[in-house]
Amino acid sequence: MQVRIRTIRKAMAAQNVQALLLTHLPDVHYLTGFTGSNAALAITPRKAVLFTDGRYTVQAREEVESARVVIAKKKSAQTMAAAWLEQQQLTSCGIDGTHTTIALLGHLRKAVSGRLRRGFFQPLESPLVAAQREIKDAAEIRRMRQAAALGARLFDHILGFLEPGITEVAVAAELEHQARLLGAEAMSFETIVASGARSALPHGRASSSRIPRKGFITLDFGVILNGYCSDMTRTVHMGRATAEEERAYAAVLEAQESAVAAAKDGVTCGDVDEAARSVLKRAGLARYFTHSTGHGVGLEIHEGPRIAANQKQPLAEGMVVTIEPGVYLPGRFGIRIEDTVVINRNGCEIITPSPKAWIEL
Structure with missing residues (x-):
């Protein structure tokens, strides 16, 4: 899993992608081993964090070795991931346009401050994880x-x-x-x-x-x-x-x-x-x-x-x-x-x- 994430980071660098947010569960599974039904994986050049909910507290920590696990409590895993990405002082984050719905994109934009809402989440030129898979x-x-x-x-x-x-x-x-x-x-x-x-x-x-x-x-x-x-x-x-x-x-x-x-x-x-x-x-x-x-x-x-x-x-x-x-x-x-x-x-x-x-x- 660590090798796969390193490969993704190289692909991110080649496309000038500062960070990547993955919500398609097979992609999350491929990079972390997590098999639960709710997750968001945030990847930056130095960090990888998997967000999920309380149903998977034990399971996520048993399955995931390639990313830090954060359990979302009052907010959704996807909303928490978006907020965490903003805290990393980034100017943009790549998303997979083939799997990110309009509704989810709206939730992600609401999770970041107003100055970032319009341009922070950017569809990738081509899906990075799908190509690697x-x-x-x-x-x-x-x-x-x-x-x-x-x-x-x-x-x-x-x-x-x-x-x-x-x-x-x-x-x-x-x-x-x-x-x-x-x-x-x-x-x-x-x-x-x-x-x-x-x-x-x-x-x-x-x-x-x-x-x-x-x-x-x-x-x-x-x-x-x-x-x-x-x-x-x-x-x-x-x-x-x-x-x-x-x-x-x-x-x-x-x-x-x-x-x-x-x-x-x-x-x-x-x-x-x-x-x-x-x-x-x-x-x-x-x-x-x-x-x-x-x-x-x-x-x-x-x-x-x-x-x-x-x-x-x-x-x-x-x-x-x-x-x-x-x-x-x-x-x-x-x-x-x-x-x-x-x-x-x-x-x-x-x-x-x-x-x-x-x-x-």
Whole structure:
């Protein structure tokens, strides 16, 4: 945590940021280890102070080593942080404009004296902590491998649970129950179980619909383990498939593997997206690929970078991203295959070991 804060201070100096106030909880967690639901972290060139409330008196002092802990009593943690920053005799403080609401900004301005209210809190040119979080260190990657491995165990389990007639909600409940039994702290997001014609819904969350005797089932899920998210999607088929369904699955699998092969240090996110999209173009399915190819994963299920068309950002060693092309034929069927990968110098490492080959149940 101390190393991370030192790195942030270097980034602050490079952008001439005198101080930084963070209220986005994943950023606070990343820099301090604090896991509570209310906090503000103030960072200056020499000091780091975490403000929270009385519910977390013991927890904050157990978890936080990289910052001094202050318990807010009569005022909010954010208001106290703003007042403390004014006391440091600064002329400005950077805030993350992507996560600071207008309402919160108003409260922060009211917490400082009138002469500072208009210009003291300044949105950053670009978020400092989010950029740093895109590159995972060895400890983070180890935790993400563990989370991904747990997800793979869940997929193995749920294959034996699937049968015609049970509801999608029952499948999701079984998967989530097993996740808890295996040690997951929570699910990364609301579990997606979409079967039959509903598999054509890219975010078809589990419903009361029953698993059909014939048709695709898309399973998109992830767990949180040691604070870090996993994310994977597998699509399986109930009963005998048609030739068209098999061809479509083969095209999505080829697109996914093509994008995985393209993903490495220095390659732009747009080029990885195109590696998947070009395969589906050749198969005549590109118009049914209606979302981006992937995204970063970490403390949050959606982080930078964004792997999508025309994205110029290059991938970098240590990034952890998803590769998840899919096709969705409205009213008929949908297919998505998703792995989480770690970017390295010569390529990438898949950390979701579940099989992607055709599965017919």
